Amino acid sequence: MTLAGRPPAAALVFRTLLVQGPLTRAELGRRTGLSPGAVTKVAAPLLADGWITELGRPAGERASGRPATPMAVRAERARFIGVKVTADELIGVLTDLTATPLATRRAPLASRDVDSVVRAIARLVTRLRTAGGAAKDGAAKGSTAEHGAESPGGVHGIGVTLAGDIDARAGTVQYSPFLDWRQVPLARLAGAATGTPTVVDNDVRALTVAEQWFGAGAGLSSFALVTVGAGIGCGIAVDGRVVSGAYGVAGEAGHLPVGGDRVCTCGNTGCVEAVAATHAITEQARQATGDPGMTMAAAVRRAHAGDPAVREVFARAGRALGLAMASIANLVGPQRIVISGEGVASYDLFADAVRAAFRAQAFGAAAECDLVVRPLPFEAWARGGAAVAAQQVFAP
Numbered sequence: 570m571t572l573a574g575r576p577p578a579a580a581l582v583f584r585t586l587l588v589q590g591p592l593t594r595a596e597l598g599r600r601t602g603l604s605p606g607a608v609t610k611v612a613a614p615l616l617a618d619g620w621i622t623e624l625g626r627p628a629g630e631r632a633s634g635r636p637a638t639p640m641a642v643r644a645e646r647a648r649f650i651g652v653k654v655t656a657d658e659l660i661g662v663l664t665d666l667t668a669t670p671l672a673t674r675r676a677p678l679a680s681r682d683v684d685s686v687v688r689a690i691a692r693l694v695t696r697l698r699t700a701g702g703a704a705k706d707g708a709a710k711g712s713t714a715e716h717g718a719e720s721p722g723g724v725h726g727i728g729v730t731l732a733g734d735i736d737a738r739a740g741t742v743q744y745s746p747f748l749d750w751r752q753v754p755l756a757r758l759a760g761a762a763t764g765t766p767t768v769v770d771n772d773v774r775a776l777t778v779a780e781q782w783f784g785a786g787a788g789l790s791s792f793a794l795v796t797v798g799a800g801i802g803c804g805i806a807v808d809g810r811v812v813s814g815a816y817g818v819a820g821e822a823g824h825l826p827v828g829g830d831r832v833c834t835c836g837n838t839g840c841v842e843a844v845a846a847t848h849a850i851t852e853q854a855r856q857a858t859g860d861p862g863m864t865m866a867a868a869v870r871r872a873h874a875g876d877p878a879v880r881e882v883f884a885r886a887g888r889a890l891g892l893a894m895a896s897i898a899n900l901v902g903p904q905r906i907v908i909s910g911e912g913v914a915s916y917d918l919f920a921d922a923v924r925a926a927f928r929a930q931a932f933g934a935a936a937e938c939d940l941v942v943r944p945l946p947f948e949a950w951a952r953g954g955a956a957v958a959a960q961q962v963f964a965p
Contacts, residue, residue: 591639647725651954672700691762728954730772775953777804797912845886887919891926
């Protein structure tokens with residue numbers, strides 16, 4: 570089952586326990602604004618259905634009077650699988666209801682053809698089920714998750730994430746530049762191949778959901794996540810909700826204009842991504858040194874060795890990123906901007922330029938926004954897919 574048939578207060582209580590629990594009923598009331606009676610009324614069916622549980626009386630509490638019993642999400646109530654799709658690899662993770670990883674697996678992609686990738690996703694899901702001892706979900710056995718009849722440890726849902734323009738509501742990959750896909754109904758295809766309800770979302774947006782629940786965004790009303798690597802991505806959370814926008818492309822910070830004459834993969838000129846993405850840095854380093862075979866790793870080594878031309882390439886990238894983050898701070902006013910992605914491995918080469926550009930362009934109090942560097946492996950991105958799938962339980 571999901572909480573779709575419950576009153577909005579049920580989803581509010583469940584989500585608050587998920588992110589901030591364990592909490593007593595009194596604490597839940599304070600954090601949600603619900604009355605004690607409303608909390609008790611909403612919690613009763615959640616307890617009965619096994620979505621949440623009471624942890625017992627805290628040690629040392631007096632026996633007289635009503636105990637302030639903490640409640641928490643029952644993590645084992647459901648399992649989810651998250652899969653991150655890259656240009657050449659799948660990264661998968663099996664999690665419980667709190668998106669705690671239970672098993673992880675990786676699989677190479679021999680082809681970027683849609684059918685091949687879907688089959689590879691299905692094989693990876695099977696491996697994760699086996700690794701976690703997870704029986705195939707009830708939907709494939711005739712007893713759907715919506716009725717709450719999945720077997721213990723059954724997989725409730727799958728979340729597949731990838732870079733690009735993703736219509737999460739329709740489950741469609743509108744455009745993925747790394748896979749060269751257009752208008753691919755990936756949620757339907759993957760769901761049919763795995764026999765499990767499947768959702769699809771942008772990988773950075775999914776990672777933002779995971780960071781909002783359990784990472785650097787936990788407890789913040791608003792924050793942004795900027796990822797640096799093969800592309801420049803951004804996820805934005807405002808008033809406790811990750812924003813996708815009317816067209817599903819909110820947060821495309823990589824395509825903010827920052828000047829210059831470099832052509833972006835999107836076809837426009839002067840985008841952040843055209844200056845600061847890995848391929849852009851590599852191309853500029855080759856031009857700066859006259860070495861057509863230079864790799865990103867070699868560029869990092871040259872910069873660390875003090876090569877002024879290559880260091881200037883990284884400084885330009887840092888300035889572009891700083892301008893983009895200042896634009897985010899000015900428009901959204903987040904409490905924190907989290908910087909992640911594979912590109913942060915060389916963040917020391919960007920850092921000064923990022924912060925200088927940010928301070929110069931952030932308006933007024935927006936400059937107080939906290940910039941936090943947080944390296945995350947691709948397994949954490951896959952966990953974001955599981956979190957998006959789990960989100961369907963209380964916010965379908």
